[in-house]
Amino acid sequence: MTEYDEHDPGLPGLARVAAYAALHTTEWGVRTSLQSWKRVGRAVTDPEEAAALVHDAGRALDLVGEVARSVTTGTPVAQALIAAAERVNGSTNGRLNGRAEPPKSQAETLREMGQDLLSRSRDVWNTDEGHPAYERILGELAPDEARILMLLLTGGPQPSVDVRTGGPAGMVHSQLIAPGLTMIGARAGCRYLDHVPAYLNNLFRLGLVWFSRESLRDPMEYQVVEAQPDVLAALHSVKFAKVVRRSIHLTPFGEDFCRTCLVEEEHLAVASFPEHAVPPEIDED
Structure with missing residues (x-):
């Protein structure tokens, strides 16, 4: 050649x-x-x-x-x-048999995310508004659940009742017959009233509402609830029964979520919302 x-x-x-x-x-x-x-x-x-x-x-x-x-x-x-x-x-440095380098471990990824979070916390020019979890929460809410949140925000804490066994035996050991009966679904205009217990459970799971053992200050709030067919049916299901009054509140996190995500900005400046009780601290002793 x-x-x-x-x-x-x-x-x-x-x-x-x-x-x-x-x-x-x-x-x-x-x-x-x-x-x-x-x-x-x-x-x-x-x-x-x-x-x-x-x-x-x-x-x-x-x-x-x-x-x-x-x-x-x-x-x-x-x-x-x-x-x-x-x-x-x-x-191709660091590649093996045509494959990319193995991904970082979860611990390494989480550590990098944590360092980035701390860096942003030190940034005085950071203008982030609203909790970063709000976007995820919005994707986990049903339309009826948004109606319930707006009812709690604008109407305040809502009455709830438990029906338990009463009479002499109930004074020693009371059994729960029907828990958490409310009119929240009807008052909020929910489309699927049968789903209201599940809605409330989901809102509790997301940290937006909490269930208080205390009753509301105004006893008149309970009159309509206690006259509802499901409450009366539970009362008549046993010989001796009693009604225990409870209440449902927004958490501080839930209040801020509603103000940030569900209320239009022009209404937020002039609106006056009822107060909700703060959940008690958990006693770990």
């Missing part, structure tokens, strides 16, 4: 690249073809491998173009290919 001068200006740049690459990469191609086809086979069933293969193929095309441009501007072929190889080695 006749030797050629890689600096000969008479040989077109692209032809010189092709000739040099063919001469020096034949052996490499034989060695790597089997590995490449194995990667293609893995890519059929492995989305991660497929993405890595597409990325590598695109990167290879980019490097060929860069080598061609370098040669046509006067860069020696060998030097252009060496530079391209160095770039390939740099871009």
Whole structure:
């Protein structure tokens, strides 16, 4: 085979690249073809491998173009290919068998998120408004639950009653017959009244409401509730029964959520909302 001068200006740049690459990469191609086809086979069933293969193929095309441009501007072929190889080695550093580096552990990710949170807490120009959990909570609420929250915000704490066994036996050991009977669903205009107990459980789970053992100050609040068919049915289900008055409140977190997410800004400035009791601290003793 006749030797050629890689600096000969008479040989077109692209032809010189092709000739040099063919001469020096034949052996490499034989060695790597089997590995490449194995990667293609893995890519059929492995989305991660497929993405890595597409990325590598695109990167290879980019490097060929860069080598061609370098040669046509006067860069020696060998030097252009060496530079391209160095770039390939740099871009694949830390990759194994065509796969990206393993993802960070959960502990490392959480630690980075915590450091970012502390950094933002020290930023005096940070203008974040509303708790970051509000967006997630909005996605976990049903429309009827939003109506219940607005009722609690604008109408204040709502009455709730438990029906328990009474009489002489009830003074020693009272059994619960029907818990948490309310008129919240009707007063809020809920579409699915049968779902109200589940709605309240979800709102409690999200930290927006809490169930107080204390009754409201105004006993008149309970008259309509205690006259409801479900309350009367529970009272008549046993020989001796009694009504225990409770109440349902927004938590401070729930109040802020409602003001931030459910009340229009122009109404927020002029509205006066009823007060809610604060949940008691949990006694861990």
